[in-house]
Amino acid sequence: MAQQISQAVRAVMRPSAVSLEPYDPSFSPCRVNLSANENTYGMPAEVRDHVSQALAQVATNRYPKPMSDELRAQIAEWHGVMPEQVIVGNGGDELLFNLFLAFGGSGHTMVDCPPTFSVYRLYAELVETTVRDVRRNPEDFSIDPDELVKAATDASIVVLTSPNNPTGNLVPTELVARVCEACPGVVLADEAYGEFSAAGSSAEPLLSGHPNLVVLHTLSKAYCMAGARVGYLLGSPSVIGALSAVRQPYSVNVLSQAAASVVVSEREAFEPTIARIVSERSRLAGGLSSLERLGVRVWPSEANFLLVRMPDAHRVRCLLRDEHSILVRDFSSTPGLRDCLRVTVGTPAENDEVVSAISQILSRED
Numbered sequence: 001m002a003q004q005i006s007q008a009v010r011a012v013m014r015p016s017a018v019s020l021e022p023y024d025p026s027f028s029p030c031r032v033n034l035s036a037n038e039n040t041y042g043m044p045a046e047v048r049d050h051v052s053q054a055l056a057q058v059a060t061n062r063y064p065k066p067m068s069d070e071l072r073a074q075i076a077e078w079h080g081v082m083p084e085q086v087i088v089g090n091g092g093d094e095l096l097f098n099l100f101l102a103f104g105g106s107g108h109t110m111v112d113c114p115p116t117f118s119v120y121r122l123y124a125e126l127v128e129t130t131v132r133d134v135r136r137n138p139e140d141f142s143i144d145p146d147e148l149v150k151a152a153t154d155a156s157i158v159v160l161t162s163p164n165n166p167t168g169n170l171v172p173t174e175l176v177a178r179v180c181e182a183c184p185g186v187v188l189a190d191e192a193y194g195e196f197s198a199a200g201s202s203a204e205p206l207l208s209g210h211p212n213l214v215v216l217h218t219l220s221k222a223y224c225m226a227g228a229r230v231g232y233l234l235g236s237p238s239v240i241g242a243l244s245a246v247r248q249p250y251s252v253n254v255l256s257q258a259a260a261s262v263v264v265s266e267r268e269a270f271e272p273t274i275a276r277i278v279s280e281r282s283r284l285a286g287g288l289s290s291l292e293r294l295g296v297r298v299w300p301s302e303a304n305f306l307l308v309r310m311p312d313a314h315r316v317r318c319l320l321r322d323e324h325s326i327l328v329r330d331f332s333s334t335p336g337l338r339d340c341l342r343v344t345v346g347t348p349a350e351n352d353e354v355v356s357a358i359s360q361i362l363s364r365e366d
């Protein structure tokens with residue numbers, strides 16, 4: 001149950017926070033968890049061992065390096081940028097928050113493209129940023145390029161999620177470039193799921209020519225580190241400087257820095273699993289598409305999840321949880337996503353289970 005906030009406490013809260021409720025990820029312990037886009041295969045055994053060895057060496061009596069120096073240098077080398085172009089955060093979420101702290105605020109506008117990750121709007125409003133919506137096409141979730149470019153011309157922040165969560169589609173890099181050129185503010189390409197997309201989908205090559213572009217990555221999804229909370233952002237030294245100025249100095253703890261260093265240096269070991277998730281994605285999409293006669297529709301995805309529409313999705317989601325112990329994410333009450341669920345691509349056995357459970361539930365209603 002969500003925690004309650006009393007009227008007396010609300011009365012003294014920051015006005016932009018008064019109507020908020022504590023975040024409820026609707027997590028119920030389930031046998032099969034396909035709700036949070038985690039890597040359900042887990043870390044390769046040899047990397048896991050090396051992480052354990054590294055953690056055993058960490059001294060927790062000293063504060064961490066504020067800018068995660070060693071990890072920062074490794075990430076810079078990986079992505080072919082200078083360390084000054086990298087900032088590491090306590091999950092990508094912290095870096096998103098810092099982006100709004102540094103570039104949002106009253107009198108500033110953020111361009112959002114819903115339906116998308118709800119955190120952008122939440123953080124924007126929390127720091128009194130005006131949110132300007134450029135709604136996606138309800139059929140294929142594409143963004144109208146001219147409408148977006150027009151909306152960006154006086155924005156402080158434009159957020160382009162590619163692949164988008166929860167719709168799974170990419171933003172063309174040519175459009176990212178156009179927006180960077182039109183926008184006086186910062187343009188964020190959120191590539192939290194970039195590892196699952198076709199080569200050439202990333203906006204990263206645009207960094208050198210567009211100093212107002214920032215690209216967000218996380219170790220939470222492809223790299224099995226959701227619980228350790230490590231994300232990073234690439235950008236120009238100046239924008240990274242602005243983000244460094246507003247951040248909490250010790251937000252990335254010594255244990256997470258040490259674990260992330262091992263994961264980044266052994267990142268090639270994750271490639272077989274990432275390839276497996278991509279091939280399972282098409283197998284799962286095929287399985288769900290075979291339920292078309294029951295009213296199921298699946299959208300194409302470049303991420304590690306699928307957006308699926310089906311009759312009475314909210315009820316299906318509850319039955320999956322209560323009768324099959326399978327957890328998926330319910331978006332059925334999100335504007336533009338009527339009757340939609342988001343299913344994380346899991347192991348072959350998990351994917352088979354979710355297809356057969358949905359099939360059973362929907363057939364029963366016939």
Ligand SMILES: *Cc1c(COP(=O)(O)O)cnc(C)c1O
Nearest residue numbers: 091092093117165192218220231
């Ligand atoms: C998961 C996610 C992130 C960041 O996740 P962290 O776990 O905080 O690193 C950022 N953007 C999108 C769209 C995501 O889905």
